[in-house]
Amino acid sequence: MRTGLLALAAGLLLLRFLPALPPAWLLLLPVAGLMLLPFRSYPLAFFLFGFSWACLSAQAALDERLAPALDGRTLWLEGQIVGLPEQADGAQRFQLEAVSSRRHALPERLRLGWYGAPQVHAGERWRLAVKLKRPRGLVNPHAFDYEAWLLAQRIGATGTVKAGHLLQPASGAASWRDALRARLLQSPAQGRSGTIAALVLGDDTGLSAADWRVLQDTGTVHLLVISGQHIVLLAGLLYALVAGLARLGWWPQRLPWLPCACALAFAGALGYGLLAGFEVPVRRACVMLAVVLLWRLRFRHLGVWTPLLLALNAVLLVEPLASLQAGFWLSFVAVALLALVFSGRLGRWTWWQSWWRAQWAMTLGLFPVLLALNLPVSFSAPLANLLAVPWVSVLVVPLALLGTLLLPLPWIGDALLWLAGGLLVVLFEVLGKLASLWPAWVLSAPPLWAWLSGVAGALVLLLPAGVPLRGLGLALLLPMLWPPLQHPLPGQARVLVLDVGQGSAVLVQTAEHALLYDAGPRNGGFDQGARTVLPVLRHLGVNRLDQLLLSHADSDHSGGAEAVFSGMPVSAVFSGEATELPLMLGARPCAEDASWSWDGVEFRLWRWQQAPEGNPASCILRVSAGGESVLLTGDIDQAAELALLQSGWPLRSDWLLAPHHGSRSSSSLAFLKAVQAHAVVISRGNHNPYGHPHPQILARYRQQQLQIHDTVEDGALWIELGSRDAAHGMRNEARFWREK
Structure with missing residues (x-):
């Protein structure tokens, strides 16, 4: 079997x-x-x-995805809002299901954003004018794969709402959950009402960016977002209640306590899951719990591993795309690690020994999994979870659930939620101290052999203490902790044009140095410097920047600079508009014509000193290695291009980063003829509101016989300067879910 x-x-x-x-x-x-x-x-x-x-x-x-012919079109459609709408980045974001249109077949489920929207509620039915887009995300090395996430959610399209009107008011269970969230957010929970809503309803929008950083740094995200742990906790409490009554002789003799305990535990877990919206992690937890309870009731003789395999297969048979989600791997590997640590051991451990070993096993055993999933590793997690898990599980969650249940009673429900909020305030104070001492560590991505060595090392260290050569596991872990990095050879440079949407960020690495040209955009709370640029740099083994060069102060080029500057040491910051940047960066103005050499690679900088503010003031960087060069141009316009031509500055380059994302105001014919590049790279966002790149400019590039590379079509782009090799776009790496 x-x-x-x-x-x-x-x-x-x-x-x-x-x-x-x-x-x-x-x-x-x-x-x-x-x-x-x-x-x-x-x-x-x-x-x-x-x-x-x-x-x-x-x-x-x-x-089920949106038809290519409808990509980028605005259509009128109807549908019902499901789940709890989110308020983020100045927009309301929600999912629409039961979607219909009079003229076109549309996906069953959409994920939409509505800027300046009226308040929308779960369960409402709307008629909306939506600019629809096929599921597509940024593609960067070792970064979050948004397209895989959308497919795992079976979302067939995303879009932006342009207009709409309500067809039918909210009703049913979805409306009730939305009203309960509003009530919880108004509760006197000592500033932690949003966290209470996350624990009770699975609505994590009430957690601030600072909260998320603390939870991530301490490895406690799973505690404040509805997960299998919360479902199992409630089931365990109900099971223990029946078992305790039976042991005390207070349970009715005519009712067998074990079936009743299992049934009550599953019913409670299912009810909690429905309260939390029955999202994919909750459904997965309920399936796993059902298998475990069935094993406890009838099949204990089969051992531990058989029910785990049954639960794994049950989850995947119900939703095969679950394997695309990080939570699936983390939850099943965590259960398997606990089974490995606690099964087959001789003798008994005290409760505190068992609790500490469980935290130790989780940290060590999940380490390779987190690394494979490109997630940060928290070394404070064992201590943080040792304190936080019982604090949240035994105190906060029961109080939050009981307070929610008793909200109809005057004062009582609010008093319990106030107490739960106070406990959360204390918890975040402690976690904040731990996070400041030991922030999460983003490791360099190891080669496959080093990762497999680390997996073997973790498993060896988790074996019983009496196993010979158990200490060898530490040696096997070392290649994964400090993997060998492949730096460019002296005289060569590696250029990575990151896929940051409508913006720019380019990493230039030599044998011993690293330079970042622009840092990606920041729009409201959406910071590509923090979300994309900084994590990618760390995964690539870049632990410090010798220079951060911000072409100019526009937010699509410099918006992510503060996150990068705060996240790693930066030796120097230069910009074409140094005085317009935040003071914390300490930016200095670019020289009119400066040059330097790193590891046999030549760098040359230029800026139009008479430029007006804005795009024409962009710093231009030319990098030459092994007789091959790339020209990074910021957002210069045709006036700046003319000044550059008249300066006599050496423009000839093999690769050109399209000025101003390929807008009509740049890339003059005279400029392109002077550069004589064989390829141009356009860094832009899909369906951006500016129409970049302009069709006229694309025609001009083709007229000059330039190979056109586009981050929308290619994802992040690798260029090995000095090798004369073709550029490598990450979107060309085959994944069955990835849009070509």
């Missing part, structure tokens, strides 16, 4: 690693042939069934 379950899980999980999905007719062949396999080949049959089912389900989700 266990062999068949392993084979089925392997088939279902293989989906996550496919570069492309096989055609449907090819998948139906092994399914049809399952009946012909002899009985002893049942593991192969299970594997083929799991693989075929996962691929067919994924293909159905891909087919």
Whole structure:
């Protein structure tokens, strides 16, 4: 049985690693042939069934995406708001389901943003004018994959609402949850009403950016967002209540206590899940809990691993795309680690030994998983969770749930929520101290062999103390902790044009130095410096910048600078508009014509000293390595291009970063002829409101026989200066969910 379950899980999980999905007719062949396999080949049959089912389900989700012909079009449509709307970055964001349009077939589920919107509520039905976009995200090395997340949520399109009117007011369970959230947010919870709403309803929009940083730095995110732990906690309390009554002899003799305990535990967990919106993590937890309770009721003789495999397969059969989500891997690996640590041990541990070993196992065992998922690693997590888990689980959550239940009673519900809020205030004070002492560590991405060595090392260290050579695990961990980094050779440079949407950020690495040209955009609370640029730099092993060069002060080029500057040491900051930047950066103005050399790579800087403020004041950087060069131009316009031509500055370059994202105000014909590049790179956002790049400029690039690379089409772009190799776009790395 266990062999068949392993084979089925392997088939279902293989989906996550496919570069492309096989055609449907090819998948139906092994399914049809399952009946012909002899009985002893049942593991192969299970594997083929799991693989075929996962691929067919994924293909159905891909087919549900918005038709390419409708990408970027504005359509009138109708639909119902599901889930709790979010208020973020000056917009209300929500999901729309049961979508219909009079003229076009649309995806069943959309994710929309509405700027300047009236207050919308879950359960309402709206008629909306929406600019629709196919699911698409930024593609950068070792960064969050938004497209995979959208597919796992089975969201067929995203969009921006232009106008709308209400067709039907809110009703049903969704409306009730929205009203309960509003009531919780008004509760006297000592400034922690948003956190209470996160614990009770799974609505994490009430957590501030500072809260998220503290939780991430201390490895306690799972405590304040509805997860399997909360579901299991409530189920465990209800199970323990029945078991305790039975042990004291207070349980009715005519009712068998064990079935009643299991039934009550599952009913409580299911009710909590429905209160929290029954999102994917909650559904996964309920499935796992159902299997565990069934095992406790009837199948304890099968051991621990069989129910874990049953739960894994049950989750994947219900939703094969769950393997695209980080939470899926973290939850199942965490349970497996606990089973490994606590099963088969001789002797008994005291409660505090068991509790400490569980935290130690989680930190060490999840370390390789976090690294594989490109998530930060918290070294304060064992201590933080040792304190925070019982604090939240035993005190805060019961008080929050009981207070919510008793809100109709005057004063009582609010008093309990006030007490829960006070406990959260104390918790965040402690976690904040830990976060300041040991912030989360973003490790350099290791090669596969180093990661596998780290996995082996973690497993060896988690074995019982009596196992010989257990200390060897520490040596096996070292290559993953400090992986060998591949720096450019002397005389060569590696250029990475990051995919940051409508903005610019370019990393230039030499053998021993690193320079960042622009730092990505920041729009309201959405900071690409913090979300993309800084994490990518750390994953690439860049722990300090020798120079941060901000072409000018526009937010799409310098908006992310503060996050980068705060996140790692920066030796010097230069800009074409130094006085317009935040004082904390200490930026100095670019010289009119400066040059220097790093590791055999030549850098040359230019700025139009008579330039007016804004785009024409951009600093221009030319990097030359091994007889090959790239020209980074900021947002210069044709007037600045003319001044550059008249200065006699050496413009000839092989690669050109399109001035001003390919706008009509730049890229004059005389400038392009002087540069004589063979390729141009356009850094821009998909469906940006400025119409970049302008069709006239694209025609001019083609007229000059330039190869056109576009971050929207190619994702982040690698250029190896000095090798004469073609550029490598990360979107060209095959993933079955990735839009081409």
